[in-house]
Amino acid sequence: MFSEFLADYNYIVVIILMMTGLYVVFASRNLIKKLAGLSVFQTSVFLLYITISKVSGGQPPILEKAYAKDYAGLAPETLIAAAEGAGKAAKGHGYNLDITYSNPLPHVLILTAIVVGVATLAIGLSLVVRIREVYGTIEEDQIEKADYIYNLEGTAD
Amino acid sequence: MAVSLNASSVAIPTIALDIGLMALLVVVAFAIVRMRSLFAIVMLQGVYSLVCAAWFVSLDAVDVAFTEAAVGAGVSTVLMLAAMLLADRKSEPVPMKRQWGPLLIVLIAGAAMILAVGDMPNYGAANSPANSYVGMDYIARTAEDIDIPNVVTAVLASYRGYDTFGETVVIFSAGLGVLLLLGLNGNAGRWRAKPNGHRVFRPSAPAAAVSKTSDETKPNETKKRRGRPRKSKASTPDGGDK
Numbered sequence: 001m002f003s004e005f006l007a008d009y010n011y012i013v014v015i016i017l018m019m020t021g022l023y024v025v026f027a028s029r030n031l032i033k034k035l036a037g038l039s040v041f042q043t044s045v046f047l048l049y050i051t052i053s054k055v056s057g058g059q060p061p062i063l064e065k066a067y068a069k070d071y072a073g074l075a076p077e078t079l080i081a082a083a084e085g086a087g088k089a090a091k092g093h094g095y096n097l098d099i100t101y102s103n104p105l106p107h108v109l110i111l112t113a114i115v116v117g118v119a120t121l122a123i124g125l126s127l128v129v130r131i132r133e134v135y136g137t138i139e140e141d142q143i144e145k146a147d148y149i150y151n152l153e154g155t156a157d
Numbered sequence: 158m159a160v161s162l163n164a165s166s167v168a169i170p171t172i173a174l175d176i177g178l179m180a181l182l183v184v185v186a187f188a189i190v191r192m193r194s195l196f197a198i199v200m201l202q203g204v205y206s207l208v209c210a211a212w213f214v215s216l217d218a219v220d221v222a223f224t225e226a227a228v229g230a231g232v233s234t235v236l237m238l239a240a241m242l243l244a245d246r247k248s249e250p251v252p253m254k255r256q257w258g259p260l261l262i263v264l265i266a267g268a269a270m271i272l273a274v275g276d277m278p279n280y281g282a283a284n285s286p287a288n289s290y291v292g293m294d295y296i297a298r299t300a301e302d303i304d305i306p307n308v309v310t311a312v313l314a315s316y317r318g319y320d321t322f323g324e325t326v327v328i329f330s331a332g333l334g335v336l337l338l339l340g341l342n343g344n345a346g347r348w349r350a351k352p353n354g355h356r357v358f359r360p361s362a363p364a365a366a367v368s369k370t371s372d373e374t375k376p377n378e379t380k381k382r383r384g385r386p387r388k389s390k391a392s393t394p395d396g397g398d399k
Contacts, residue, residue: 008280010175021186024190030248031244036199052287053218062219095300
């Protein structure tokens with residue numbers, strides 16, 4: 001029913017977002033707008049990965065203390081004693097491994113990708129600033145025109 | 158089947174939230190396509206990152222949401238604003254006849270990917286290949302191997318520590334590259350390229366922009382060229398370079 005519909009809906013929306021970012025990269029002739037489109041494209045790819053890593057009914061991959069569910073409603077000191085006694089003796093070092101957690105691996109990969117994405121964005125933007133200093137514009141058409149004139153005459157002066 | 162029944166009994170508000178966030182993302186992305194003011198584009202890109210961060214929380218990726226909100230919506234927006242101040246405020250309109258090619262490519266690529274969606278595992282499937290092997294192994298082992306509750310931190314800093322080390326190397330080289338591109342001595346706005354001893358393009362950009370629209374670009378301009386007499390700026394843009 002509704003969640004069946006959502007199964008495909010999710011991916012399709014992410015693809016639409018990706019293609020929108022890609023379109024901005026292709027179609028716009030302004031370098032900063034291009035980089036903004038690249039950023040949108042990149043963030044959409046992150047969305048695809050995180051969408052894949054979701055497990056239905058799952059929790060964020062932060063392990064829950066074993067006593068949190070079993071001993072709900074007790075006084076704190078009783079809880080601590082229970083954790084020392086029952087939790088530590090259990091398999092998971094006091095963590096409850098019976099809950100469904102979402103997949104942590106794509107999260108880690110995307111954490112790295114976000115930071116690397118900002119690094120590449122910084123490089124791209126400083127290239128844009130340099131282009132602006134030399135050519136006086138960040139519109140691709142005018143940059144190509146200036147290059148054409150320069151190649152034709154050897155100098156634009 | 159049992160999983161999807163369980164999810165549908167709990168998650169109707171979550172689904173509504175997801176759909177709302179998706180709709181917001183599509184609207185923001187289309188607005189970025191239509192906009193011409195670079196300031197609006199940069200701010201919308203920040204909004205896009207922030208809405209993405211909200212969706213990440215809904216998709217159980219809380220660490221990614223933190224990072225996206227801080228780095229994607231914060232740092233990269235600041236970087237783009239700074240670059241926009243040093244470069245330009247408006248983008249020129251693109252004629253319609255130059256938009257058909259990109260549109261065609263994007264439509265074909267998108268159609269191909271949407272065709273491939275049928276082969277993807279269902280949303281939230283616990284037994285999909287991506288969710289079956291190594292990721293779940295990390296969850297099972299973190300408690301005993303590393304003994305901290307946050308599995309993402311454990312994987313990031315311990316199991317895949319070399320990845321994170323490589324990431325810091327990337328950031329270092331990016332910072333180095335920015336410094337080399339923009340100058341190490343604070344001369345970022347003053348240097349001009351002169352291949353073969355000739356200037357590539359005549360009008361010194363910031364000065365020309367200032368003489369045209371004085372009010373908006375002036376603070377930036379004076380900051381960039383501090384230490385020079387302000388009078389000669391507009392008339393002889395290239396006077397002080399050598």
